[in-house]
Amino acid sequence: MNYIDGFRNQDAAARYRVTLAQLGQEWADQGGRACFMEVCGSHTMAIARFAIRDFLPPSVTLVSGPGCPVCVTDPGYIDAAIELAMQGKIIVTFGDMMRVPGSRSTLAKSRAAGGWIESCYSPVTALELARAHPDREIVFLAIGFETTMAPVLAMLDTARRAAIPNLTLLTAFKLVPPVLAALIADPELKIDGFLCPAHVSAVIGAHAYRPFADTHGVACVVAGFEPLDILHGVEGLLRQKIAGHATVDNQYSRVVRPEGNRIAQRLVDHYLMPADVSWRGLGVIPASGLVLRPEFARFDAESRHGLTVQPGRLNPHCLCGEVLKGKIRPVHCSLFGVACHPEHPLGPCMVSSEGSCGAEYRFASGGVTR
Amino acid sequence: MCLAVPMQLVAMGADETGTVELDGIQHTIGLMLIEEPKIGEYLLIHAGYAIERLDCAEAEARLALFRTLAAIHRQETGQEVLLVAAPLRPETRR
Ligand code: SF4
Ligand code: SF4
Numbered sequence: 001m002n003y004i005d006g007f008r009n010q011d012a013a014a015r016y017r018v019t020l021a022q023l024g025q026e027w028a029d030q031g032g033r034a035c036f037m038e039v040c041g042s043h044t045m046a047i048a049r050f051a052i053r054d055f056l057p058p059s060v061t062l063v064s065g066p067g068c069p070v071c072v073t074d075p076g077y078i079d080a081a082i083e084l085a086m087q088g089k090i091i092v093t094f095g096d097m098m099r100v101p102g103s104r105s106t107l108a109k110s111r112a113a114g115g116w117i118e119s120c121y122s123p124v125t126a127l128e129l130a131r132a133h134p135d136r137e138i139v140f141l142a143i144g145f146e147t148t149m150a151p152v153l154a155m156l157d158t159a160r161r162a163a164i165p166n167l168t169l170l171t172a173f174k175l176v177p178p179v180l181a182a183l184i185a186d187p188e189l190k191i192d193g194f195l196c197p198a199h200v201s202a203v204i205g206a207h208a209y210r211p212f213a214d215t216h217g218v219a220c221v222v223a224g225f226e227p228l229d230i231l232h233g234v235e236g237l238l239r240q241k242i243a244g245h246a247t248v249d250n251q252y253s254r255v256v257r258p259e260g261n262r263i264a265q266r267l268v269d270h271y272l273m274p275a276d277v278s279w280r281g282l283g284v285i286p287a288s289g290l291v292l293r294p295e296f297a298r299f300d301a302e303s304r305h306g307l308t309v310q311p312g313r314l315n316p317h318c319l320c321g322e323v324l325k326g327k328i329r330p331v332h333c334s335l336f337g338v339a340c341h342p343e344h345p346l347g348p349c350m351v352s353s354e355g356s357c358g359a360e361y362r363f364a365s366g367g368v369t370r
Numbered sequence: 371m372c373l374a375v376p377m378q379l380v381a382m383g384a385d386e387t388g389t390v391e392l393d394g395i396q397h398t399i400g401l402m403l404i405e406e407p408k409i410g411e412y413l414l415i416h417a418g419y420a421i422e423r424l425d426c427a428e429a430e431a432r433l434a435l436f437r438t439l440a441a442i443h444r445q446e447t448g449q450e451v452l453l454v455a456a457p458l459r460p461e462t463r464r
Contacts, residue, residue, distance in 0.1 A: 094417075122418025124400070144417075147374065151419035154402050158385070199374045202414065202422040255414060255424045264403050264421065 016231040017055050023238045024057020035061045035190055036237050037183070037326050039176065040197030041068035041354030042225045048359035050227040052234075060238060063326030064356040066179055067197060069143045069172075070096045071324060071348040071355050072279045075312025077143075077172050078102030084139050084170070084305060085115030092126040093141040095119040100348045103313040123155040130159065130167040139301045142169040146203040149173050149290065150264035153271050156299060168301035170309075171291055174277060176200050177208055178288035184216050189325060193219035193237035195230065198252050205260025206250040213246040220248040222256050271296055278311060280348065281321020318347040323356050330357040337361060374416035376424055379409055390415060 027034065038044055044064045047053065056062060066072050079102045085091045091107065098108040098119055111117040116136075118125060126140035142152050152169065159167050176197060183189055196209055201222045209220040219240035223233030229251065236249045250256055268290065277289030292300045302308055314320075318340070319333040330336050330349065340346040342358055349355035377390035377397070386402040390413060400419040401407050413420035 122399075124418045147421065148417055150403050150421060151400070151417035154400050154419050157402070158400075199414070199416060199421070202374075255422055261403060261422060263405060267403070 013055070013228065013231065016228065016235065019235060020055055020060070020231065020238070021057050023235065023242060024059045027238060027242055028057070028059040030242070032241060033059050033061075034192040034238065034241050035063060035326075036193040036195060036219075036234060037063050037065040037191050038195040038230075039065040039067045039180065040195075040200070041071070041356075041359075042198065043067065043195055043223070043230060044356050045354045045359045045363075046225050046227060046230055048363035050230075051363075052227060052230055055231055056234065060234065062195075062234065063191075064323065065183065065194075065326055066279065066282065066324040068348075068354055069145050069148060069174060070094070070100055070351065071320065072174060072179075072282065073097075073100065073143050073172050073348070074278045074280050074309070075100075075102045075314060076278075076310045077141075077170070077312070078107060079104070079312050080302075080307055080309045081107060081139070081141055081170060082110045082115070083307065084301065085110050085117055087305070089116075089137045089139045089305070090129055090133065091115065091117040091139050091141065092120055092123075092129060093117065094143070095121070096351055097141060097143065099345060099351050101315065101346060123152045126167060127155050127159050127164065130164050134166060136166060137305070138167045139305075140167065140169050142171045142173060144172075145174055145176055145197075145200050146264075146268070147197075147199040149268055149272070150203055150261065153267045156271060156296075157267065160296075160299070168299050168304050169292065170301040171289075172277070172309075173272065173290040174279065175274075175288055175290065176204070177211075178285055179279065179282070180209075180212060182282070182285045182288070183325060184212065184218060186325065189327065191218060191326075192241060193221070193246075195233045195237065196220055196222040196248075198222065198224050198255065201250075201252065201256045201260070203261045203264045206248050206253075206256055206258050208260065209248045213248050217246045219246045222248070222250045222252045224252045224254070279324075281314065281324050315346050320347040320349045320357075323347075323349050330360040333357070374414045374421060376412045377415050379407055379411050379413055379420075381409065382407075388420070390420075 099106055107117050126138050130138040206222050212218040213220050219237045221233045221236040223229045272290035273293050274287040275289050275291040276284050276286045278284045297303045317335055322328045335346055340350050345351045349357040377392045379388050380391045381389040387398050388401045389396050390399050404420045412424050414422045414424055
């Protein structure tokens with residue numbers, strides 16, 4: 001048996017079903033019910049794809065959290081990017097952003113209308129464009145959680161050292177721990193445990209979740225993306241509940257170190273400082289984002305191009321905010337599979353297969369409707 | 371966008387870059403976020419940069435998952451999925 005089979009193995013999955021059923025019963029006998037949140041879009045996708053919910057005992061609910069930087073970007077940010085494109089700037093963005101609805105339009109439509117908008121897999125594309133077109137202003141849409149910030153800042157560092165004058169970032173960097181803290185504090189949600197995001201954790205380290213366990217008694221398990229990783233993660237969370245003791249269990253130590261990636265953290269501290277930022281559907285969360293420090297203002301698209309991102313307008317029927325908080329499942333949104341589907345997404349959660357609505361549409365409902 | 375793909379480091383380049391390989395296709399990536407990268411190592415690549423190193427078995431498992439997901443995507447949409455950035459030459463675009 002090689003390692004891959006180990007992660008996918010049917011027998012192992014069946015054993016997990018039995019183990020989880022036993023633990024679930026034990027927990028139910030104690031009068032317990034547990035609500036665990038998977039924070040990461042990649043977990044959401046794997047949970048839908050491999051029908052992980054079918055493995056859970058009745059006393060355990062798994063809800064999806066705000067695990068995707070695209071999904072939580074305020075529509076006003078898209079509006080601002082479109083405005084910059086209309087002013088003739090070259091916009092560079094990650095592919096998923098193209099079809100995310102702003103207040104009135106999308107970047108894809110703005111490109112069709114003649115805006116120069118490049119989608120990329122790496123921020124280095126922005127640097128290359130800046131070098132190739134010294135007569136143009138390049139704006140990189142710098143969205144991302146801790147995972148993505150580090151590569152963007154590495155690119156910025158190169159640009160700064162090379163004295164590239166025509167490149168700026170329109171930042172919408174967001175931090176995972178503050179949004180988790182906000183969700184814990186929400187009285188309508190009762191979260192007992194977090195399945196912590198694998199790649200964010202690679203940067204911030206497993207220790208970053210300690211306050212949730214130590215202060216708030218919320219169980220935390222850092223888990224990989226394979227189906228058995230997730231089942232193992234849920235088992236770990238349930239065991240913590242039964243034992244009545246919350247800790248941070250790093251089940252992804254194959255990649256995640258307790259202290260995380262120090263080089264990435266130093267880069268973030270050097271260029272960025274905390275700010276109160278707005279999350280799509282969740283509102284403003286104190287110190288939940290990072291913006292460029294004043295000494296790097298010349299790389300900041302807002303100050304350099306004299307524009308301020310204003311809160312955007314959400315489709316009033318789109319329930320992305322509730323989906324992102326794990327309060328409802330995507331099928332409970334009246335637009336799900338009707339007006340909103342992957343070919344015509346009305347909310348960002350439907351845009352990519354890692355968004356809750358996209359994942360559920362593609363896999364859980366067999367790709368049809370509800 | 372939060373995907374990170376394991377690739378093997380096959381060569382070092384100038385300016386803290388390196389060449390990584392996946393399925394015989396090579397890409398240039400940034401190495402400045404990793405301490406002392408070594409040839410032959412598997413690195414977790416996100417947005418054109420290595421963000422962490424990982425063991426070989428872990429890399430294999432991760433790749434298998436991405437291949438599965440890529441196959442599903444292809445089947446559902448008829449479109450190819452690129453797991454990592456293809457080398458870009460801006461002057462040839464537009
Ligand atoms: S659009 Fe998809 S990939 Fe992007 S953040 Fe949302 S879920 Fe993740
Ligand atoms: S189904 Fe569409 S409109 Fe409804 S919450 Fe999901 S993304 Fe928003």
